[in-house]
Amino acid sequence: MTNLRPESNGDQKMQLHEVVPWGRSLDEYRAMFALSERDMQGHLLGCGDGPASFNAELTELGKPRRLVSVDPLYLFTGPEIASRVEQTYETIISQVKRNPHRYVWSYFPDPDALGAARLEAMKIFLNDYDRGRKERRYQPAALPKLDFEDREFDLCLCSHLLFLYSAQLTFDFHITSMLEMLRVANEVRIFPLLDLDLRRSAHLDQVMVELRSADFQPEIVQVSYEFQKGGGQMLRVIRRS
């Protein structure tokens, strides 16, 4: 992710080695975004869903009326994504093992359980990937530009991309992406609000100021999911009028 630049993501130029393919489950999405039954029954968009099993699992449950995940990763085939997952796995888990104090070990008891859960989520994603691409549930696209009509979605979710990569992604990228998500959806939720060093994102306060001045209502909401220490909050944004 460190080489990731917005201008490299809007087209075929993105390189697979730039991506950290690390996917979460539906249960984690429900907790990170405090999703209600009603939320899950609408028209949903996930930005940067990568190899998360959120789309596959929710589709299997037959809940949403529409669910689309966008990610530049979806330019690649299932086997290419799977091989990238295998290459990355050891690096990420060994980093977590070296720094266990940075995380809250309640949802996952230890790094091995975390690793097993991530691999399971990615397996569910990969099993669904070809079918999901045909059904247009997985679409290759990159913030800050989304190819959807105004307010096509009820709710847009963005997990572990904005704010987390505050050192790599500029303030302009953050605010342009937020406004684009708010163009295509009535409501946007972002998790987490900490960066990779467990500090509150350097962009968060200014993003909230700009959103208020553009007539949106941003609100920080405490949620039941905390894995990065101190990271149990999401940003929820709705239109003021």
Ligand SMILES: C[S@@+](CC[C@H](N)C(=O)[O-])C[C@H]1O[C@@H](n2cnc3c(N)ncnc32)[C@H](O)[C@@H]1O
């Ligand atoms: C750490 S992963 C998180 C995956 C998933 N959201 C989750 O929480 O399990 C970050 C994802 O953001 C994607 N990504 C990177 N740049 C992006 C962009 N400009 N627009 C949308 N997604 C992007 C990556 O390809 C990767 O899949």
